[in-house]
Amino acid sequence: MSLLSFLDRNHTIARPGFSRWMVPPAALCVHLCIGQAYAYSVFNLPMTKLIGITKSAPDDWKLTELGWIFSIAIFFLGVSSAVFGRWVEEGGPRRAMFTAACCWAGGFFISAIGVYIHTLWVIYLGYGVLGGIALGIGYISPVSTLIKWFPDRPGMATGMAIMGFGGGAFIASPLSVWLMSRFTTPTHVGVAETFIVLGIVYFFFMIVGSIIVRVPAPGWKPEGYVAPTQSVGLITRNDVFVYDALKTPQFWLIWWVLCLNVTAGIGVLGQASAMSQEMFPGRITPVAAAGFVGLMSLFNMGGRFCWASVSDYIGRRNTYFVFMVLGFVLYCLVPYTGSVGSVVGFVCAFLVIISMYGGGFATVPAYLKDMFGTRYVGAIHGLLLTAWSMAGIFGPVLVNYIREYNVTHGVPNAQAYNTTMYIMAGLLVIGFICNFLVKAVDARFHMQENDARGSEPGATAAGARA
Amino acid sequence: MANTTQGGTTALELGLAWAFVGIPLVLGVLQTLINTMKLFY
Numbered sequence: 001m002s003l004l005s006f007l008d009r010n011h012t013i014a015r016p017g018f019s020r021w022m023v024p025p026a027a028l029c030v031h032l033c034i035g036q037a038y039a040y041s042v043f044n045l046p047m048t049k050l051i052g053i054t055k056s057a058p059d060d061w062k063l064t065e066l067g068w069i070f071s072i073a074i075f076f077l078g079v080s081s082a083v084f085g086r087w088v089e090e091g092g093p094r095r096a097m098f099t100a101a102c103c104w105a106g107g108f109f110i111s112a113i114g115v116y117i118h119t120l121w122v123i124y125l126g127y128g129v130l131g132g133i134a135l136g137i138g139y140i141s142p143v144s145t146l147i148k149w150f151p152d153r154p155g156m157a158t159g160m161a162i163m164g165f166g167g168g169a170f171i172a173s174p175l176s177v178w179l180m181s182r183f184t185t186p187t188h189v190g191v192a193e194t195f196i197v198l199g200i201v202y203f204f205f206m207i208v209g210s211i212i213v214r215v216p217a218p219g220w221k222p223e224g225y226v227a228p229t230q231s232v233g234l235i236t237r238n239d240v241f242v243y244d245a246l247k248t249p250q251f252w253l254i255w256w257v258l259c260l261n262v263t264a265g266i267g268v269l270g271q272a273s274a275m276s277q278e279m280f281p282g283r284i285t286p287v288a289a290a291g292f293v294g295l296m297s298l299f300n301m302g303g304r305f306c307w308a309s310v311s312d313y314i315g316r317r318n319t320y321f322v323f324m325v326l327g328f329v330l331y332c333l334v335p336y337t338g339s340v341g342s343v344v345g346f347v348c349a350f351l352v353i354i355s356m357y358g359g360g361f362a363t364v365p366a367y368l369k370d371m372f373g374t375r376y377v378g379a380i381h382g383l384l385l386t387a388w389s390m391a392g393i394f395g396p397v398l399v400n401y402i403r404e405y406n407v408t409h410g411v412p413n414a415q416a417y418n419t420t421m422y423i424m425a426g427l428l429v430i431g432f433i434c435n436f437l438v439k440a441v442d443a444r445f446h447m448q449e450n451d452a453r454g455s456e457p458g459a460t461a462a463g464a465r466a
Numbered sequence: 467m468a469n470t471t472q473g474g475t476t477a478l479e480l481g482l483a484w485a486f487v488g489i490p491l492v493l494g495v496l497q498t499l500i501n502t503m504k505l506f507y
Contacts, residue, residue, distance in 0.1 A: 025487045
C-alpha cells in the first residue's frame, strides 16, 4: 500500500468492532503536541542569549523581535484553518494529521537551522508560518471525526481533544526546560538541539495518532443510540455546505459569541501575573503570581472538558448564556475584590473566568454541529477560528492600552484595570445578545440529498476498511 | 461503552492508546500542580 493510499480517507474507515474510544487518544496525540504553542515563551529568554550565553550581547535578538514568532504562528493558525478546512474535511483525518505532523516537525527543524545560523526570519518562516499551518490543520483535523463517533456526546468528545491543546503546555514546558539544560554548555545555549529533539518526538507522537484514527463506516451509530428523526430546537438533522454557512446570520452570530468570549479571557490570561501583583501590591509576590498563572492554565484545560461535557446536557446556547452571565458578574466583581483586598475572591473569580474561556473553545464545535450538521462541521469550525485570531489582537490591546492610559492619567496601579474589567463585562453583554439571536438555520441553506458537493467521501468504498 | 466485538479493538489496545497520551499529560499536570503549591506556600 502506498503512503498516499494509506492516508486516504477510504483506508481509515473502521472495521466492525473498532472501539470509538480509540479516537479521542488519536486526537489527543495531535492536540497535546500542537498545544506546545502555549509554552513557546520558555524559549524566549534563552534565545536572547544565543551569542552572549550568560547575558544578551548587542547582536543578540530582542524579546520584542522574538514575540513575533508566536504572533505569526497564531495568525497562520487562523488563516490555515480557514483555507484548508474543506480540504481537511474531504480528505479525512489521517491525511490532515499526517500533514500537520510534517509541518509541525518541519517547523521545528527549520527553526533549529534558524537558531544555528542566527537568522531570525528563518524562525519566522519555520515556527511561525509552517508551525502555524500545522496548528490550524492539526487543531481542526479530529473535530468532525469525533463528532461522528460520538453523536450522543459531541460536546464531551470534542472537549477531550481541545482539552489536549490546553494541556500540551504542561508537557512541553518542563520537557523543553529539561532538554535545554541537557544541551546547554558554558559556551553554547542548547536551543537548536532542543528544537530538533522536540521535532522528532512530536512527529512520532502525531504519526501514532494518524495511524490510530478511524472514521466510522457509513450508517454506523453507537449501540443503543437512536438518532432524532427530525430537527429539535436548534439541533438540525440537515447539513449545510461549508461556504453556504458563511451566508447565514447564525455563523456570524456564533463568530461574535466566540470572539467576545475569547477576547474577555485572552486579555487577562496574558496579563494575569502583572495584574495580580499590581492589584494586590505586597500581598501577591512574583513567585505567588507565577503559581496563580499555573493554576489558571489548569483551569483553562479543565474548563475545556468540563464545560463542553456540560453542554451535552444543558445545550450549547444555554452553556454560552452561562459564560456570558457568569462572566459578566465575575468581571464586575473583580474591582470589588481589589477594593476590599480579597485575594481569594480575586483568584476564584479569575479561575472561573478562565475555565469559561477554555470552555468557549471546546463547546463551539458541537454548537456548529447543532446548527450546520456534521458533514462540513470541521471546515466551518476552521472558518470560525478566524474569531480567535481577531480576539488575539483585541484582548491584549484592550487590557494593555487601557491600563497604560489610566496610569498616565494618574489612576493608581491597583485600580488601573477596573475600567478594563467593566469593558470586558460589557463585551459579554454584547455576546449574550448575539447568542440570544441565534435561531435555527433556514431550510433554504440545507444541502439536498442529490447535492453533488456533499457526496460523502468513502461512502462507497466499503471494501477499504482499516 | 465500547463497541467491541470479536476481532475488534482489544482492551489492551485501548489501554495502551490511553496510556500513550494519558501518562505524559498526567505527569505534566502533576508537575504544574507541585510547582503551583510550592509557590503558594
